[in-house]
Every structure is written in C-alpha cells, then in structure tokens.
Amino acid sequence: MRLAELSRRSGVSTASIKYYLRSGMLPPGRRVGTTTADYDDGHLRRLRLIRALIQVGRVPVATVQEVLRHVDDDSLGRTMRLGAALWALPQAPEPDPADEAVETARREVDRLLEALGWTTARELGALSPSHRALVVAVATLIRLGYPGDAERLAPYAELMHRVAVRDHDFLETYPSEAEKAETVVAAALLFEPVLRALHHLAQEEESARRYGLE
C-alpha cells in the first residue's frame, strides 16, 4: 500500500509517519519509484504499536525509540529481547533504602521465589524491574500493616504463572521474533487493564455467588 493508505488504515497522520520513517522507528518501505514506496502489514503493525505506546501508554518518544531498538535487535535471544524491550518501558521508582519495610519485603520476595522454584527470577533479582516493582508493592503492604509474607503471596504467584504460561502459548502463534517482541510490549500496556477489570468483575461475581446479590 502507498503512504496515504497506510495513514488511513493506521489512523496515523502522514506527517507523523514520515517522522517515524526518518527517525528509524518505522522501517523504510519498498521503493517502487523515485518518490513513492510500498508499505505492508508489518508497517501497519508497527504503527499500531507506536500508537499504543504514545497514545495509551503516554511513553515519551525517546523511550519508544529505545523500546523499538530492542524489539528489532536480532542479535538477542528471545528471553533477552523480550526483557530488554519491556525493561526499556518507564518503570516504577527504586525502593527507598531507608525504608525498613523494603528490607522485610525483599526477604519475603526472596523466600517466595525460593519456595516457587523461580530460579531465573532469583538469579536476576533486582536487575529486573519486575522484581523491584514486586519489592516496592510488597513493602507498601507491609508498611501499612497488611500481610505481605511469602506464604500469603505464593498462591497468587502460582496463578499469575498460569497467566504467563497462557501469554507465552499465545505468543508462540506469532511468526517472527520481532512480532513476538512487539506483542509483548503492547500487552504490557494494553492487556494489564483487561486483567485488572476481569479480576474486579470476578470478585463481584464470586461475592454474589457466596452471599447473594444484596
């Protein structure tokens, strides 16, 4: 398809598309003349992701460029490619080292990961923003006096692992490595609100089943 159709089908203005082409966020189209190029579904997909990052995730353009560099990096194995793309997204702030609850949370998270046998998560530890985010979230529970011990968290971790197994099964249906990495980044932004809403709706449903609707 030509630029005008790409713009129409993606909902992104031609001016923005030209900017994404110049900055390398969108790969060049196939040249079919001195001034025209042909674009395909890969371009459409990439624009969809850029829209998701900028419009829904409010991710700064410089960060989008960094995320996409990792998405396109064929030198990385799959785990590192997905990780690098996700880790380039804006992350939660570092835990406050002066906060006693952070130390307690770190210990509980470590006990949790050991009990679950999540060896990679233990090995990567605070290198992973997800690990840091978990420590921060558990520290908040503990600081405010709510239970955040490994025993309480373990069944939730096991259920979230089953969610992650689904995610990866679904990911394997995508043909290319770049497409897989694109999907992981989009899901981190767009699918989390779906899961949260499903959780809340399920809580209401379960409440009505147990106690009636009153």
Added chain:
Amino acid sequence: MRLAELSRRSGVSTASIKYYLRSGMLPPGRRVGTTTADYDDGHLRRLRLIRALIQVGRVPVATVQEVLRHVDDDSLGRTMRLGAALWALPQAPEPDPADEAVETARREVDRLLEALGWTTARELGALSPSHRALVVAVATLIRLGYPGDAERLAPYAELMHRVAVRDHDFLETYPSEAEKAETVVAAALLFEPVLRALHHLAQEEESARRYGLE
C-alpha cells in the same frame, strides 16, 4: 491507647487524627475522662486504610469519606457493602459512545460473560464500574488491532476468577463485616500492583524456562 500512642503507632499526626475524628472518618474513642479518650486496634486499622487511600491511592478526602460511609453501612448485605465501597473509589472514564470499537467490545464482553456463566456480572452490566472498565480496556485492544474476542479472553477470565476465589477465602478469615469491607478497599489499591509485578516476573521466568536465559 491514648491519642499520642495512636499517632505514633499509625504514623498519622495527632492533628490529622483529630480532623478524621471531627469529620466522622474515624469513630470516636471510648471516653475515659473529660478530655481523654481510649482508642483500640479498630482505630489503628481505620487509620491504616485512610493512609492507604490518601497517600498511596491519592484519593481525595471527600471520596475517602464516601468510601468509609459504605464500609460502615450495616444496613447493606455483604455483596452490596463491598460493591458500594469499591464503586465509590475513583473510576475509569465512561466509554466513548461514538467509538465503534466500544460497541464491538460490549458485544464481546457480553458473549464472554455468557460463556463463563457469570450471571451477576451480566445482570449488573454497565451499572458496575468493573464492567465498564472491562469494556473500555477491550475496546482499546480492538481499536488498536489486537485480539479482544470472547474466546481469547475466556481463559484469562477463568484464572482471574480463581484469584477472586482466593481473595474471598482470605476475606472470610476477617471477623467483622466492616473489617472485610476495609480489607477489600485496601486490596483494590495495594494488592493490584503486587499482582501486576507477579505477572511480569512470571512472564520472565516462563520465558527463561522455555528459551533459556539469553
């Protein structure tokens, strides 16, 4: 305990505690003299929740008052009491009726709830902010060209229902209705980040298991 100890143990200033007492967000202590009152663990628990709402959830004070009114409303059955308290929290914006993706999303959510047999969720429909949030989140997926059909969502919904079953099992260990409602509100704010971080960490773990750590 006296006011000074309540302040020390809750981490809330005596000035703020006095304000919460005057505004009815905190029930009065037991009078033990003309100028002193005695406070108990219920007061400590309530202050913990107020801190969670204001400091972590950044919920406006007027909204906190409304949430707490529902938490304390003994005239409601359990489902409605938990629902009213949660629904008083700040919610996602209404779906845009001019957006075609919203209509598609509504249809897919309806098909999903029918397939799952979530009769209360269907019955309440858009009355529930969780239902609206799900429609909005699924519409965003669809608008950007990602799959948001009932078949794709169903296994996730089933896993989130298992999470909700755990939530309710845990809730039943709390003695009073007010304490149950307090815990549900706190969990909506404080436990969601824990679940999200567990999900991301589980994705990394699963990736390393399938493809190695490279």
